[in-house]
Each structure stands twice: as C-alpha cells, then as structure tokens.
Amino acid sequence: MSDIKGKIAIVTGAGRGIGFATVKSFLDEGMKVVATSRNISKLNALNSDNLLVVPADLTDLTSFEKIVTACICQFGGLDVIINNAGYAKKALLTQTSAEEFDLHMAVNVRAPMLLVNEAMPHLLKSTHATVINVCSVVSVKGYETQGAYTASKHALLGYTKVLARETFKQNIRVHALSPGGVGTELIQETRPDLDFANLSTPQEMVDIMLFLLKNRNNAVIDQISVRRYTKEPWA
Numbered sequence: 001m002s003d004i005k006g007k008i009a010i011v012t013g014a015g016r017g018i019g020f021a022t023v024k025s026f027l028d029e030g031m032k033v034v035a036t037s038r039n040i041s042k043l044n045a046l047n048s049d050n051l052l053v054v055p056a057d058l059t060d061l062t063s064f065e066k067i068v069t070a071c072i073c074q075f076g077g078l079d080v081i082i083n084n085a086g087y088a089k090k091a092l093l094t095q096t097s098a099e100e101f102d103l104h105m106a107v108n109v110r111a112p113m114l115l116v117n118e119a120m121p122h123l124l125k126s127t128h129a130t131v132i133n134v135c136s137v138v139s140v141k142g143y144e145t146q147g148a149y150t151a152s153k154h155a156l157l158g159y160t161k162v163l164a165r166e167t168f169k170q171n172i173r174v175h176a177l178s179p180g181g182v183g184t185e186l187i188q189e190t191r192p193d194l195d196f197a198n199l200s201t202p203q204e205m206v207d208i209m210l211f212l213l214k215n216r217n218n219a220v221i222d223q224i225s226v227r228r229y230t231k232e233p234w235a
C-alpha cells in the first residue's frame with residue numbers, strides 16, 4: 001500500500017455529503033486538500049493548515065482555473081482530483097426543461113472534464129496522479145424520474161472510460177466509483193421513499209476512495225460499483 005501522506009487533492013462538492021466526509025478523511029490521512037463548493041460554512045469550521053477552501057460554482061467556466069491556480073499557489077502541486085460534485089433534480093423526462101437538462105450536464109460531466117483539463121499539466125508532474133469520478137448506479141441503469149441525472153451520469157462514465165484510455169500511458173490512474181443509495185441530502189431529493197437507516201454512509205464511499213489511492217500496485221481497478229445492502233445484488 002502506498003503512503004498518501006502529503007499528497008495534494010482537489011475535492012469538488014466538498015461542502016456536504018460524500019465530499020465533506022472525503023475532505024475530513026483526507027486531512028486525517030495527512031493529505032493537503034483544496035475543497036471546493038458553493039456553500040463553505042462547514043468547511044471553514046474544519047480550520048486546518050492543510051486545507052484550502054475555494055468557493056466556486058462549477059457551472060461558471062472561470063471556476064476551474066481559479067481552483068487549480070489556488071491549489072498550485074498554496075501547495076505547489078497536485079496529485080489527486082476527486083470529481084464528486086453532483087446535481088440531481090427529480091422530474092419526468094417529459095417535464096424536464098432544456099435549462100434543467102443543461103444544468104445536470106454542466107455540473108455532473110462538463111465540470112469534471114474542465115477541471116481535469118485545467119489540472120493536466122500538474123497531474124503529469126505527479127508520481128501519484130489519480131482521478132476519481134463519482135459516477136452512480138444510474139451510470140449504467142435507468143430510473144424513472146431521474147432522466148437528466150441518469151443521462152449525465154451515463155455521460156460521466158463514458159467520459160471516465162475515455163480519459164482512462166487517453167492517459168494511462170502517462171501513468172495517470174482514472175477510476176469510476178459508482179454508488180447507489182448513500183445517506184446524503186441528494187438521495188433525499190431523488191429517493192425520499194428509501195429508509196435512511198439502510199443506506200450506505202458517506203464514510204464508506206471515502207474508505208473505497210482511500211483504498212484506490214493507496215493501492216498503487218500492478219492490479220488497477222477501473223470501476224467500483226457499490227449497492228446499499230438492502231438492494232438486491234446485480235439488479
């Protein structure tokens with residue numbers, strides 16, 4: 001297992017849910033973290049010398065240069081990108097507007113690509129270059145009332161596959177983490193019918209990310225799919 005202490009990560013969607021748990025664990029591991037979100041009050045309360053909080057809206061095309069420049073200025077490099085920010089609005093496809101569809105695509109797939117593009121010169125200098133894209137069970141399935149979200153997560157998985165192929169000879173590891181049913185505010189919006197007590201926890205997703213980051217041996221994991229334990233396997 002590789003030592004990740006001192007490695008430098010950008011985490012998007014860091015203000016709450018899986019992203020916030022990621023930031024806390026990365027700091028506990030001795031990593032340096034640039035945490036970005038629109039709402040940063042919880043992040044500011046963490047108060048660590050190894051944490052830089054950069055408020056940003058990922059639909060804003062100027063955000064990516066701002067985030068990466070802040071990271072390089074503060075920490076002098078970049079090893080890891082966690083593309084975790086996600087947007088999900090429950091609606092039938094026939095009632096989904098162009099604006100809502102575009103918003104899903106902008107946050108869930110355009111933003112990861114633009115952040116990686118901006119970061120690429122720095123990732124190429126890293127000996128531990130890793131991108132983890134937080135995809136979803138709906139990257140491979142279709143759930144009614146989650147049409148725009150599903151389309152965007154399919155697109156994110158497709159993007160992840162091509163990025164992995166285009167960069168593996170440059171020793172950049174690209175992983176898709178595809179959860180289903182994690183206890184956060186997002187799932188309260190999309191699946192209010194689910195019992196919160198049965199969902200996976202944000203920390204369980206972070207533990208998988210830590211495994212991906214520490215496991216730098218010859219066996220490489222391209223995708224990890226995770227289900228809540230009450231969901232039937234392979235459904």
Ligand SMILES: NC(=O)c1ccc[n+]([C@@H]2O[C@H](COP(=O)([O-])OP(=O)(O)OC[C@H]3O[C@@H](n4cnc5c(N)ncnc54)[C@H](OP(=O)(O)O)[C@@H]3O)[C@@H](O)[C@H]2O)c1
Nearest residue numbers: 013015017018037038039057058085086136181182184186
């Ligand atoms: N929970 C689940 O069951 C589940 C299942 C599969 C996949 N996922 C994926 O896991 C990731 C994390 O989701 P979560 O469950 O932790 O949800 P969450 O608690 O709603 O967190 C989503 C994060 O995305 C950020 N975000 C949304 N729109 C943004 C924008 N325009 N600009 C910048 N940041 C934005 C939000 O921050 P601000 O509002 O502060 O900007 C928030 O921190 C997402 O990609 C989601 O699709 C979740």
